[in-house]
Amino acid sequence: MISGKFAITLHILTLLSKFPDEFLSSDFLAGSMNINPVLVRKEIGNLKKHNIVESREGKFGGTRLAKAAKDITLEDIFKMTFESVSLGYSKNDPNPACPVGKKINQNLDALYMDINSQISSKLKGISLLEFSSEF
Amino acid sequence: MISGKFAITLHILTLLSKFPDEFLSSDFLAGSMNINPVLVRKEIGNLKKHNIVESREGKFGGTRLAKAAKDITLEDIFKMTFESVSLGYSKNDPNPACPVGKKINQNLDALYMDINSQISSKLKGISLLEFSSEF
DNA sequence: CATTACTGTAATAAAATATGTTACGAAAGT
DNA sequence: ACTTTCGTAACATATTTTATTACAGTAATG
Numbered sequence: 349m350i351s352g353k354f355a356i357t358l359h360i361l362t363l364l365s366k367f368p369d370e371f372l373s374s375d376f377l378a379g380s381m382n383i384n385p386v387l388v389r390k391e392i393g394n395l396k397k398h399n400i401v402e403s404r405e406g407k408f409g410g411t412r413l414a415k416a417a418k419d420i421t422l423e424d425i426f427k428m429t430f431e432s433v434s435l436g437y438s439k440n441d442p443n444p445a446c447p448v449g450k451k452i453n454q455n456l457d458a459l460y461m462d463i464n465s466q467i468s469s470k471l472k473g474i475s476l477l478e479f480s481s482e483f
Numbered sequence: 484m485i486s487g488k489f490a491i492t493l494h495i496l497t498l499l500s501k502f503p504d505e506f507l508s509s510d511f512l513a514g515s516m517n518i519n520p521v522l523v524r525k526e527i528g529n530l531k532k533h534n535i536v537e538s539r540e541g542k543f544g545g546t547r548l549a550k551a552a553k554d555i556t557l558e559d560i561f562k563m564t565f566e567s568v569s570l571g572y573s574k575n576d577p578n579p580a581c582p583v584g585k586k587i588n589q590n591l592d593a594l595y596m597d598i599n600s601q602i603s604s605k606l607k608g609i610s611l612l613e614f615s616s617e618f
Numbered sequence: 619c620a621t622t623a624c625t626g627t628a629a630t631a632a633a634a635t636a637t638g639t640t641a642c643g644a645a646a647g648t
Numbered sequence: 649a650c651t652t653t654c655g656t657a658a659c660a661t662a663t664t665t666t667a668t669t670a671c672a673g674t675a676a677t678g
Contacts, residue, residue: 352665354570355591362583373624380581381573384667389626406675409624422594426570433568435489435561438516439637439663446515448497448618455617456490459557459609466601474594482590483583487636508653519638524655541646542652574634574666625674632667639660645653 353429356381357391361425362480364401365417371403371410398428417480423471433467434460488564491516492526496560497615499536500552506538506545533563557614558606568602569595 359381364372374392378385392411395401400420403411413420437456442449494516499507509527513520527546530536535555538546548555572591577584 352571352573355573355587358591359573359577359583359587362587366583371624375624380578380584382575382578382584383573386627386668387666393626403625404675405625405673407621407623408676409674411625430570433570435565435568436487438487438490438494438518440517442494443515443517448494448501448615449515449517451618452490452494452497455614456493459614463602463605466605467598470598470601479590479594480583483586510653521639521656522637528655538654539646540644540654542650543647544645544653546654620678622677623675626672628670630667630669632665634663634665636663637661639658641658642656644655646651647653648649648651 353391354425356383356387357395357425357429358422358479360388360391360395360411361400361413361417361420361476362483364411364413365476365480366483368413368417371408371412373410376410394428398424400424400428417477418475420476421472422474422476422479423468425476426468426471432460432464435463488526488529489560491518491522492530492560492564493557493614495523495526495530495546496535496548496552496555496611497618499546499548500611500615501618503548503552506543506547508545511545529563533559535559535563552612552615553610555611556607557609557611558603560611561603561606567595567599570598 360377363377363380374385374388378388381388392401392403395411396403399414401411402414403409434456437453442452444450495512498512498515509520509523513523516523527536527538530546531538534549536546537549538544569591572588577587579585
């Protein structure tokens with residue numbers, strides 16, 4: 349269930365943090381990623397729901413950060429773009445008559461939960477400001 | 484790039500570790516996961532390449548562990564079924580004329596590498612024997 | 619107040635990936 | 649010989665992701 353959402357969202361935010369006072373258009377942002385502007389607007393919709401960015405319609409419209417880059421962590425972005433990370437599940441429901449089949453997903457869940465809390469604590473320590481300072 | 488490979492492989496190995504002396508057929512294994520036996524055989528092919536299991540053709544053929552469950556770690560399985568975990572990349576090559584586009588994948592790589600080494604060290608601490616003892 | 623440049627969103631299409639199925643040759647026990 | 653099973657390739661289907669088109673609505677500006 350992994351897609352480009354995290355990467356795209358982080359890319360958008362990195363650009364916004366480079367120009368914190370300007371409203372950047374979805375077209376401009378899309379140009380840096382070489383993807384369709386509609387996808388950018390969708391991710392911006394998600395960011396707006398979480399009050400990370402604000403945008404302005406109309407001519408000279410666009411989007412900018414709604415809070416300081418130092419106050420946004422990569423964990424915020426992670427939580428916004430994934431429910432969680434996992435190493436996957438088998439697609440079908442396993443056989444409940446088999447002792448292993450019956451418990452496998454539950455045991456995988458426990459394992460993946462562990463992994464997630466590690467990732468979260470790692471990402472919590474990195475602010476957007478730090479990440480974008482590497483460019 | 485996440486699929487069910489890890490989960491399926493771990494499920495197979497858990498079953499094999501429950502019957503370490505028997506050769507289990509792909510049909511039996513598939514029955515516990517409720518997937519197609521050919522998929523099981525494909526994953527077994529991967530396990531064989533890594534000398535984790537051995538199999539026997541012909542009547543009463545099947546597969547069994549080639550080493551003790553205590554000597555197989557979840558990290559081994561992870562490395563066998565993923566190159567690495569990531570939070571994804573944007574599908575297209577970003578714009579190299581943009582300072583952010585030019586470096587984004589490199590910086591994501593560094594981040595994901597960090598995450599991976601954490602996951603690896605976590606998984607290294609869990610043997611197949613421990614995992615399967617929970618069933 | 620018409621024009622232009624944007625956002626927001628829905629509907630649809632295309633592409634990519636993952637999973638499932640069929641088929642069949644080869645191996646090995648009986 | 650017959651049966652059961654692996655190994656593997658080729659093909660089919662399903663699912664997910666990404667892209668495209670379209671258009672109503674908003675706001676700046678001459």
